[in-house]
Amino acid sequence: MIKEIKSNHISTKYSRYIKHAIVLIIIAVISVVIAKVMFDYNIIFFKIILPVTILLLFLFSIIVRRNIRFKSFFTSKYNILTGKFRSNYEFEFSKELLFYKIIEVLQESGFNVRHSDKNTGDILATSGLTWTSWGENIYIDIKEQDGLTIMEFCSSSIFGIYTWGKNEDNYYKLLSKFEESLTI
Amino acid sequence: MPIIVNLDIMLAKRKVKLKDLSLQIGISNVNLSILKQSKGKAIRFSTLEAICEALDCQPGDILEYNNPKNKY
Numbered sequence: 001m002i003k004e005i006k007s008n009h010i011s012t013k014y015s016r017y018i019k020h021a022i023v024l025i026i027i028a029v030i031s032v033v034i035a036k037v038m039f040d041y042n043i044i045f046f047k048i049i050l051p052v053t054i055l056l057l058f059l060f061s062i063i064v065r066r067n068i069r070f071k072s073f074f075t076s077k078y079n080i081l082t083g084k085f086r087s088n089y090e091f092e093f094s095k096e097l098l099f100y101k102i103i104e105v106l107q108e109s110g111f112n113v114r115h116s117d118k119n120t121g122d123i124l125a126t127s128g129l130t131w132t133s134w135g136e137n138i139y140i141d142i143k144e145q146d147g148l149t150i151m152e153f154c155s156s157s158i159f160g161i162y163t164w165g166k167n168e169d170n171y172y173k174l175l176s177k178f179e180e181s182l183t184i
Numbered sequence: 185m186p187i188i189v190n191l192d193i194m195l196a197k198r199k200v201k202l203k204d205l206s207l208q209i210g211i212s213n214v215n216l217s218i219l220k221q222s223k224g225k226a227i228r229f230s231t232l233e234a235i236c237e238a239l240d241c242q243p244g245d246i247l248e249y250n251n252p253k254n255k256y
Contacts, residue, residue: 093223100214182225184215 016165023162057081058159065137065158068115068124074137074156083163085155085171090148095121098149099142105178111138127170134158136167138174188248191220191235198239209234 038047061082064070074082091098099121103113111125121142129135134157141152155167195202202220206213211231218224219231232243239245 093218093221097214097217097221097223101218104212104214179225181215182218182223184211184219184224184227184231 020164027162061158062129065135066114066124066126068122071122071124071139074158075139075154080161081159083157083160083167085153085163085167087153087171089151089153089175091151093149095142095144095149098151099123101178101181102140102142102151105174105181106138108181109174109177129158133166134160136170185222186250186252187222188250189219189222189224189246190248191216191246194235194239194241194245195220198241200239205235205238208238 061074064073073079075084077084093101096118099116099118102123103116106113106123106125111127113123113125115122115124117123121140123138123140123142125138125140127133127136127138137156137158139154139156143150143152153171155171157163157167195205202216203213206216209231211234215224219227227247232246235241235246236243
């Protein structure tokens with residue numbers, strides 16, 4: 001019924017833990033280096049410019065996240081401040097049917113659908129800010145290709161270079177909700 | 185799939201629109217379209233019951249088994 005074409009997911013739990021450990025080590029090393037530079041030298045860049053820039057970018061992301069016009073900002077591979085998870089799936093549904101079904105599943109999964117355009121197949125759904133998460137933006141593009149319907153999925157964190165697999169987990173929860181909803 | 189859903193035929197026989205059936209039985213238009221196109225994974229007894237009640241028909245009027253071996 002549905003088939004994954006291309007994804008940047010990590011296949012096993014074991015390899016996932018290794019990736020988390022490597023990222024943790026890198027973050028720790030960078031933090032130690034920055035802290036050392038800050039204490040040893042009175043560099044204005046680390047004391048004022050860097051924290052202010054990060055804060056401004058964070059506020060900017062929070063403000064513009066619900067607007068579809070900033071899709072390229074959140075999904076761009078050059079935007080290193082947002083962790084992303086991408087996947088492509090092909091479905092045996094028509095484009096229109098899949099479009100409405102995805103919206104239904106997103107709403108049932110607790111996401112707020114902020115933008116949807118039937119003609120272009122674009123959907124933007126967001127999850128709210130919580131104590132444990134900055135929130136997540138889900139960009140879905142539904143296209144027709146060689147008689148099949150392709151869903152291009154991109155989940156982007158609002159703020160955070162690395163999402164610790166949260167976006168990936170949400171994606172698979174969404175897919176399983178989709179499969180479940182096919183029992184009518 | 186050897187199971188064929190004949191919902192469109194029953195809808196035409198009863199002259200009922202999919203949208204009206206959706207409102208009557210409380211199942212979304214999208215889900216009924218998926219069912220009609222035989223793209224669903226399974227059908228609940230409660231759904232089948234609601235459709236049969238609304239269209240005044242039997243489950244056999246909605247579902248049909250087409251044995252692939254019979255083709256040869």
